[in-house]
Amino acid sequence: MSHEAARDVAWFTRFARILPLLPGDFDPTQSEGVWLHCTRSRHTIGRGAPGRIDVSVRVDNSKGHVGIVHATITWDDRTNLAYIEDSSLNGTWVGGRRLKEAEKVELKHNVVVWLGPPRKEKASAFIFESFLAVDRWVRRWCLEVTLGSGAFGDVYQMRLREEPNRVYAVKVAHYSSDGQSGRPKAEVMQEVNTLRRVQDHPNICAFEEHHDCLERGAIFVVMPRQSTDLRSHFARRRPTIQEIRTSLKQILSAIAHMQVNRMVHRNIKPDNIFVTSTSPYLLAVGDFGLAYPVNLPSTGAPACLYRAGTVWYMPPEVVTDAPLEDPFKFDVFSAGTSISHLAMGEEAFHTGPWDIPYGSTDEQDYFDQRELRWDLMESANLPPPCQNVLYGLTHPDPSLRWSIQEALTFSWIADADDASGQALPPPVPTIPYIDVTSEREGNNASADPSTSPAGPQLDVATKRRSPRLANAMKNGDVEKDGRKNVGEGKKAREVLKKAELRGRPRRRAKVA
Structure with missing residues (x-):
């Protein structure tokens, strides 16, 4: 996996950031905050013990009211929610309320959590910033696995959080804002524009949507996941x-x-x-x-x-x-x-x-x-x-x-078999008008089948949709695309129109 792809995966799997409430609350190496990722189910918070017990979020060692492993934050993939559980002697306060023993509480966006008695010098506090509440893309999509990498982007399998059964392939194509250190944005967007232009064909991959991520400097192209x-x-x-x-x-x-x-x-x-x-x-x-x-x-x-x-x-x-x-x-x-x-x-x-x-x-x-x-x-x-x-x-x-x-x-x-919805469909039969003459007994009944024109080959759809048109086409009086080969038949058209308006079957009219 390339360095850029590894950074993409880290960005996609974020679910929250832990920010110290006051300077000196966290260890100097984590003073800017800590990102939590859903690739790990448990994230521990505390002072830790160098060389013996490691924690995900390390509190400054001067905060004596904070335990070595004071609390644990867990992530639930099914509900897309984060929870905190206290495991200390001095207690954990979430939104001003102390947690009971073995109690798990959902962490809301921008909630303040105190490790130890609130506002005490030896206690520490942090702000829980939900990434799902901040970023629209991560709120909708969840990364599952990397599908492949190419010269112009990496492809990942993702699912919708609200509809876990719907799986898609997301291509991440990075661009450069200055156009010098990488591909210009207009060049990356050309793929999106091309997909839009050629969408209406059964043998071209479908295009769902795209997202311009300014933070990552990339275009996310969403397509159906192919097996x-x-x-x-x-x-x-x-x-x-x-x-x-x-x-x-x-x-x-x-x-x-x-x-x-x-x-x-x-x-x-x-x-x-x-x-x-x-x-x-x-x-x-x-x-x-x-x-x-x-x-x-x-x-x-x-x-x-x-x-x-x-x-x-x-x-x-x-x-x-x-x-x-x-x-x-x-x-x-x-x-x-x-x-x-x-x-x-x-x-x-x-x-x-x-x-x-x-x-x-x-x-x-x-x-x-x-x-x-x-x-x-x-x-x-x-x-x-x-x-x-x-x-x-x-x-x-x-x-x-x-x-x-x-x-x-x-x-x-x-002549090859093709089940893609007719990649090269024949002209669809249309019925703008059917010109017939006035009824004359025996006009077509006496015609010799051997001498009558064969007419175009009929498909099943034409026979089902309009038996009259099928008969006319069979006799060679009307071509398959609906054009007329016979003269005007004003009287017969009026008879057919009136019968259709009354909701009754059309009276058979002979084709000249």
Whole structure:
């Protein structure tokens, strides 16, 4: 754990501070007060005995009315309350009332506690300052465990104090107020703004809220807690062909949504793709710390300006000064490389970025020589369509690499099973008007089914929602998006409208 992460944990686990009421009440080493943390269930207060008995809050040794271990403060995680219990001969006073033997009393915010008879020279007093009453974030959230650390922040598992069953992942990204000793605040906030822009997609991690902690100089980003990522999920086995198809479809769909919002992720890899459900199989792209907004048109900018992320998943053009024609192919390459590593292992490419110095000749050679190993594709029993997709996504030449539209419309990807709420939904049937002509017996009944147009394929939702529209679409008179192929039918529309207003079923009208 880094030094900054250790300080974050100490800050998250605070529940109170003990402040001396008067100068000289506490030991000189604790004259500024003592923080109490919920990582310990008991905090003792007293004069202590150097070398023999240690205490959490040490009272000055000149306070003779204070015992070696005078009182104990405990923290209850279930109720989020602090209590004090007296264990002395001279007594403990809380808010002016002396505690009875073995009595535990709740400590309120800013209450004054006397150790020994109040206002006596040999007694000591302190003020209990509840951190939960002072800080809004700590009042709502409780730290449980550290999930991981990265170059741009640490991630912790936290729960709501009022709803302990609701668990979340909180990313802590620190910023520098002067912009010199660390990342500027605007750069850190870019991840929050990106998450907001790309939220309405089932294959992108949900965003709950964020909090700007001025005391820590950090942004707290709250997201749902995911059980595992793709690397951990497939750590002991290779994905099946169906899992590869579904993974590609959902990941590429998320990239397409980011492209619509003019964002490049730049850090797509198995560690940043989370498995939100195994039955059905659902994925979500997360960690937008390196996401970059694209101002179209973006042609002409050097490709090296987009360099970011992990070397294994970078496209080769980012180490050159050549103009970047399509910045969105950055994520396409990363997606193809990620699935290749899962399907064939880390040896999926002929070379690997082991100990390559940044900007060296070896680094350029690595990017120039990197190519998928076809022999591993055959040993992994990948079908030809899968091989075509992986090669198209990871082509070293960006002009020959597949675009996101080419990948998603490839039949092997487009026809893959997807339970993510239809990552690429078909047009929703709408019924603005249904134009019909006046009733004429036998108008459609006498039509030869073999010569009538087949019309678009109907889905179950259309049949359930409007049987009349389904019949019209089946006969080829109305297209699936609701457009009209027939002439005006004013009289029939009036009949249908009046029947609907009366609450009675619509009278069948023949479609011209």
